[in-house]
Amino acid sequence: MFAALFLFLALGVIAGLLAGMLGVGGGIVVVPVLLAAFAYLKFPPGVITHLAIGTSLATIVFTSLSAVRAQQRKKAIDWPLVRALSPAVVVGSFISGYVAGWIPGYWLRLTFGVFLILASIQLLLNWRPPGSRGLPSTPGLWAVGVGIGTVSALVGIGGGTLTVPFLSWCNVDMKRAVAASSALGFVLALFGAAGFVVSGWHDAALPAWSLGYVSLPALAGIAASAVLFAPLGVHLSHRLPVAVLKRIFGILLLAVAVQILFFA
Structure with missing residues:
Protein backbone atom coordinates (compact mmCIF):
# COMPACT_ATOMS: atom_id res chain seq x y z
CA MET A 1 0.00 0.00 0.00
CA PHE A 2 2.97 2.31 0.63
CA ALA A 3 4.08 1.82 -2.98
CA ALA A 4 0.58 2.67 -4.17
CA LEU A 5 0.50 5.86 -2.08
CA PHE A 6 3.87 6.93 -3.51
CA LEU A 7 2.49 6.26 -7.00
CA PHE A 8 -0.59 8.38 -6.29
CA LEU A 9 1.55 11.28 -5.05
CA ALA A 10 3.83 11.09 -8.11
CA LEU A 11 0.79 10.92 -10.36
CA GLY A 12 -0.55 14.07 -8.74
CA VAL A 13 2.66 15.94 -9.60
CA ILE A 14 2.24 15.03 -13.28
CA ALA A 15 -1.48 15.82 -13.27
CA GLY A 16 -0.90 19.20 -11.64
CA LEU A 17 1.81 20.19 -14.12
CA LEU A 18 -0.35 19.17 -17.08
CA ALA A 19 -3.35 21.04 -15.73
CA GLY A 20 -1.34 24.22 -15.47
CA MET A 21 0.66 23.93 -18.69
CA LEU A 22 -1.90 22.56 -21.13
CA GLY A 23 -5.26 23.09 -19.42
CA VAL A 24 -6.10 19.38 -19.76
CA GLY A 25 -6.70 18.45 -16.12
CA GLY A 26 -4.38 15.44 -16.21
CA GLY A 27 -7.08 12.81 -16.68
CA ILE A 28 -5.50 11.38 -19.82
CA VAL A 29 -2.54 10.34 -17.66
CA VAL A 30 -4.38 9.64 -14.41
CA VAL A 31 -6.87 7.13 -15.84
CA PRO A 32 -4.34 4.71 -17.41
CA VAL A 33 -2.14 4.72 -14.30
CA LEU A 34 -5.12 4.14 -12.02
CA LEU A 35 -6.24 1.23 -14.21
CA ALA A 36 -2.87 -0.42 -13.61
CA ALA A 37 -2.71 0.56 -9.92
CA PHE A 38 -6.19 -0.75 -9.11
CA GLY A 46 -15.79 -5.28 -12.85
CA VAL A 47 -15.37 -1.91 -11.12
CA ILE A 48 -11.74 -1.01 -11.95
CA THR A 49 -12.52 1.09 -15.04
CA HIS A 50 -15.43 2.89 -13.37
CA LEU A 51 -13.27 3.64 -10.32
CA ALA A 52 -10.39 4.90 -12.45
CA ILE A 53 -12.60 7.31 -14.40
CA GLY A 54 -14.62 8.50 -11.41
CA THR A 55 -11.49 9.02 -9.30
CA SER A 56 -9.80 10.86 -12.17
CA LEU A 57 -12.70 13.32 -12.37
CA ALA A 58 -12.57 13.83 -8.60
CA THR A 59 -8.85 14.66 -8.75
CA ILE A 60 -9.46 17.13 -11.57
CA VAL A 61 -11.73 19.09 -9.22
CA PHE A 62 -8.63 19.91 -7.18
CA THR A 63 -6.07 20.26 -9.99
CA SER A 64 -8.29 22.55 -12.04
CA LEU A 65 -9.21 24.67 -9.01
CA SER A 66 -5.52 25.19 -8.26
CA ALA A 67 -4.87 26.04 -11.92
CA VAL A 68 -7.83 28.46 -11.95
CA ARG A 69 -6.44 30.35 -8.97
CA ALA A 70 -3.07 30.67 -10.70
CA GLN A 71 -4.67 31.77 -13.99
CA GLN A 72 -6.84 34.29 -12.16
CA ARG A 73 -3.76 35.87 -10.61
CA LYS A 74 -2.57 36.47 -14.17
CA LYS A 75 -6.02 37.90 -15.11
CA ALA A 76 -6.21 35.38 -17.96
CA ILE A 77 -9.72 33.93 -17.46
CA ASP A 78 -12.59 35.18 -19.62
CA TRP A 79 -15.37 34.73 -17.04
CA PRO A 80 -18.29 35.72 -19.33
CA LEU A 81 -17.17 32.95 -21.69
CA VAL A 82 -16.92 30.46 -18.82
CA ARG A 83 -20.38 31.41 -17.54
CA ALA A 84 -21.84 31.00 -21.03
CA LEU A 85 -20.57 27.43 -21.40
CA SER A 86 -20.84 26.19 -17.81
CA PRO A 87 -24.58 25.31 -17.59
CA ALA A 88 -24.40 23.02 -20.62
CA VAL A 89 -21.18 21.43 -19.40
CA VAL A 90 -22.86 20.71 -16.05
CA VAL A 91 -25.77 18.93 -17.73
CA GLY A 92 -23.58 16.84 -20.03
CA SER A 93 -21.03 15.84 -17.41
CA PHE A 94 -23.49 14.83 -14.67
CA ILE A 95 -25.68 12.76 -16.99
CA SER A 96 -22.63 11.08 -18.49
CA GLY A 97 -21.16 10.26 -15.07
CA TYR A 98 -24.48 8.89 -13.84
CA VAL A 99 -25.15 6.76 -16.93
CA ALA A 100 -21.60 5.37 -16.94
CA GLY A 101 -22.53 3.06 -14.07
CA TRP A 102 -24.65 1.02 -16.48
CA ILE A 103 -21.94 0.80 -19.15
CA PRO A 104 -19.69 -2.30 -18.95
CA GLY A 105 -16.08 -1.53 -18.05
CA TYR A 106 -14.84 -3.03 -21.33
CA TRP A 107 -16.70 -0.42 -23.37
CA LEU A 108 -15.55 2.44 -21.16
CA ARG A 109 -11.98 1.20 -21.56
CA LEU A 110 -12.37 0.90 -25.33
CA THR A 111 -13.85 4.40 -25.54
CA PHE A 112 -10.97 5.80 -23.51
CA GLY A 113 -8.36 4.05 -25.67
CA VAL A 114 -9.85 5.42 -28.89
CA PHE A 115 -10.05 8.89 -27.34
CA LEU A 116 -6.37 8.69 -26.40
CA ILE A 117 -5.41 7.89 -29.99
CA LEU A 118 -7.36 10.89 -31.28
CA ALA A 119 -5.88 13.14 -28.58
CA SER A 120 -2.33 11.96 -29.36
CA ILE A 121 -2.79 12.66 -33.08
CA GLN A 122 -4.04 16.15 -32.27
CA LEU A 123 -1.01 16.81 -30.06
CA LEU A 124 1.55 15.30 -32.45
CA LEU A 125 0.26 17.30 -35.40
CA ASN A 126 -0.25 20.37 -33.20
CA TRP A 127 -3.59 20.70 -34.94
CA ARG A 128 -5.73 23.66 -34.18
CA PRO A 129 -8.68 24.72 -36.31
CA PRO A 130 -8.11 28.14 -37.84
CA GLY A 131 -9.70 31.00 -35.92
CA SER A 132 -12.12 31.72 -38.71
CA ARG A 133 -15.26 32.63 -36.79
CA GLY A 134 -16.60 33.98 -33.52
CA LEU A 135 -18.39 32.16 -30.73
CA PRO A 136 -21.78 30.69 -31.68
CA SER A 137 -25.09 31.90 -30.29
CA THR A 138 -26.60 30.49 -27.09
CA PRO A 139 -28.12 27.34 -28.70
CA GLY A 140 -24.78 26.59 -30.33
CA LEU A 141 -22.90 27.07 -27.07
CA TRP A 142 -25.34 24.72 -25.33
CA ALA A 143 -24.82 22.04 -27.96
CA VAL A 144 -21.05 22.34 -27.71
CA GLY A 145 -21.07 22.49 -23.90
CA VAL A 146 -23.26 19.40 -23.53
CA GLY A 147 -21.03 17.55 -26.01
CA ILE A 148 -17.83 18.51 -24.19
CA GLY A 149 -19.31 17.59 -20.81
CA THR A 150 -20.69 14.26 -22.00
CA VAL A 151 -17.57 12.99 -23.77
CA SER A 152 -15.12 14.29 -21.18
CA ALA A 153 -16.92 12.83 -18.16
CA LEU A 154 -17.32 9.49 -19.93
CA VAL A 155 -13.54 9.11 -20.29
CA GLY A 156 -12.50 10.90 -17.08
CA ILE A 157 -10.83 14.04 -18.41
CA GLY A 158 -11.23 17.72 -17.69
CA GLY A 159 -12.30 18.65 -21.21
CA GLY A 160 -9.27 20.69 -22.27
CA THR A 161 -8.57 18.35 -25.19
CA LEU A 162 -11.94 19.38 -26.62
CA THR A 163 -12.43 22.87 -25.17
CA VAL A 164 -9.13 24.41 -26.28
CA ASP A 173 -6.37 33.54 -28.01
CA MET A 174 -4.55 30.34 -26.96
CA LYS A 175 -3.63 31.53 -23.45
CA ARG A 176 -7.22 32.66 -22.84
CA ALA A 177 -8.48 29.34 -24.21
CA VAL A 178 -6.27 27.36 -21.82
CA ALA A 179 -7.34 29.56 -18.90
CA ALA A 180 -11.05 29.17 -19.73
CA SER A 181 -10.52 25.43 -20.14
CA SER A 182 -9.15 25.23 -16.60
CA ALA A 183 -12.24 26.96 -15.21
CA LEU A 184 -14.63 24.82 -17.24
CA GLY A 185 -12.67 21.73 -16.22
CA PHE A 186 -13.48 22.44 -12.57
CA VAL A 187 -17.22 22.61 -13.28
CA LEU A 188 -17.12 19.55 -15.54
CA ALA A 189 -15.13 17.45 -13.09
CA LEU A 190 -17.24 18.44 -10.08
CA PHE A 191 -20.54 17.38 -11.62
CA GLY A 192 -19.07 14.45 -13.54
CA ALA A 193 -17.56 13.06 -10.34
CA ALA A 194 -20.89 13.61 -8.58
CA GLY A 195 -22.54 11.51 -11.27
CA PHE A 196 -20.05 8.68 -10.72
CA VAL A 197 -20.57 8.86 -6.95
CA VAL A 198 -24.35 8.57 -7.30
CA SER A 199 -24.07 5.88 -9.97
CA GLY A 200 -21.83 3.64 -7.86
CA TRP A 201 -23.40 4.34 -4.47
CA HIS A 202 -24.99 0.89 -4.08
CA ASP A 203 -22.40 -1.20 -5.96
CA ALA A 204 -21.56 -4.03 -3.54
CA ALA A 205 -18.37 -4.93 -5.44
CA LEU A 206 -16.58 -1.70 -4.52
CA PRO A 207 -13.46 -1.97 -2.32
CA ALA A 208 -13.16 -0.31 1.08
CA TRP A 209 -12.80 3.47 1.25
CA SER A 210 -14.78 4.08 -1.92
CA LEU A 211 -17.36 6.84 -2.30
CA GLY A 212 -19.41 5.51 -5.17
CA TYR A 213 -16.99 5.12 -8.05
CA VAL A 214 -14.34 7.30 -6.39
CA SER A 215 -11.40 5.79 -4.51
CA LEU A 216 -10.75 8.09 -1.55
CA PRO A 217 -7.11 6.99 -0.89
CA ALA A 218 -6.19 7.57 -4.55
CA LEU A 219 -8.02 10.90 -4.56
CA ALA A 220 -6.21 12.07 -1.42
CA GLY A 221 -2.76 11.11 -2.70
CA ILE A 222 -3.16 12.59 -6.17
CA ALA A 223 -4.91 15.78 -5.06
CA ALA A 224 -2.39 16.50 -2.29
CA SER A 225 0.52 16.85 -4.71
CA ALA A 226 -1.44 18.07 -7.74
CA VAL A 227 -2.66 21.27 -6.07
CA LEU A 228 0.94 22.16 -5.25
CA PHE A 229 2.24 21.68 -8.79
CA ALA A 230 -0.61 23.12 -10.89
CA PRO A 231 0.56 26.73 -10.27
CA LEU A 232 4.06 25.71 -11.38
CA GLY A 233 2.51 24.35 -14.58
CA VAL A 234 0.81 27.70 -15.21
CA HIS A 235 4.13 29.46 -14.67
CA LEU A 236 5.93 27.09 -17.06
CA SER A 237 3.24 27.51 -19.72
CA HIS A 238 4.31 31.13 -20.10
CA ARG A 239 8.01 30.23 -20.37
CA LEU A 240 8.48 26.82 -22.04
CA PRO A 241 7.96 25.84 -25.70
CA VAL A 242 4.56 24.26 -25.12
CA ALA A 243 4.34 22.99 -28.73
CA VAL A 244 7.38 20.76 -28.12
CA LEU A 245 5.95 19.51 -24.84
CA LYS A 246 2.68 18.67 -26.59
CA ARG A 247 4.47 16.49 -29.15
CA ILE A 248 6.38 14.60 -26.46
CA PHE A 249 3.16 14.14 -24.54
CA GLY A 250 1.43 12.97 -27.73
CA ILE A 251 3.95 10.15 -28.20
CA LEU A 252 3.38 9.05 -24.60
CA LEU A 253 -0.40 9.05 -25.08
CA LEU A 254 -0.15 6.98 -28.25
CA ALA A 255 1.94 4.35 -26.45
CA VAL A 256 -0.54 4.24 -23.57
CA ALA A 257 -3.48 3.91 -25.96
CA VAL A 258 -1.87 0.94 -27.72
CA GLN A 259 -1.23 -0.72 -24.35
CA ILE A 260 -4.83 -0.21 -23.19
CA LEU A 261 -6.43 -1.38 -26.44
CA PHE A 262 -4.22 -4.35 -27.29
CA PHE A 263 -2.32 -5.53 -24.22
CA ALA A 264 -4.50 -4.82 -21.16
Missing part, protein backbone atom coordinates in the same frame (compact mmCIF):
# COMPACT_ATOMS: atom_id res chain seq x y z
CA ALA A 39 -5.45 -4.02 -10.90
CA TYR A 40 -2.22 -4.34 -8.88
CA LEU A 41 -4.21 -3.75 -5.68
CA LYS A 42 -6.55 -6.63 -6.66
CA PHE A 43 -9.67 -4.50 -6.91
CA PRO A 44 -12.66 -6.39 -8.42
CA PRO A 45 -12.19 -6.32 -12.23
CA PRO A 165 -9.46 23.45 -29.99
CA PHE A 166 -13.08 24.65 -30.03
CA LEU A 167 -12.19 28.03 -28.53
CA SER A 168 -9.22 28.36 -30.90
CA TRP A 169 -11.60 27.73 -33.80
CA CYS A 170 -13.74 30.56 -32.44
CA ASN A 171 -10.76 32.92 -32.59
CA VAL A 172 -10.04 32.91 -28.85
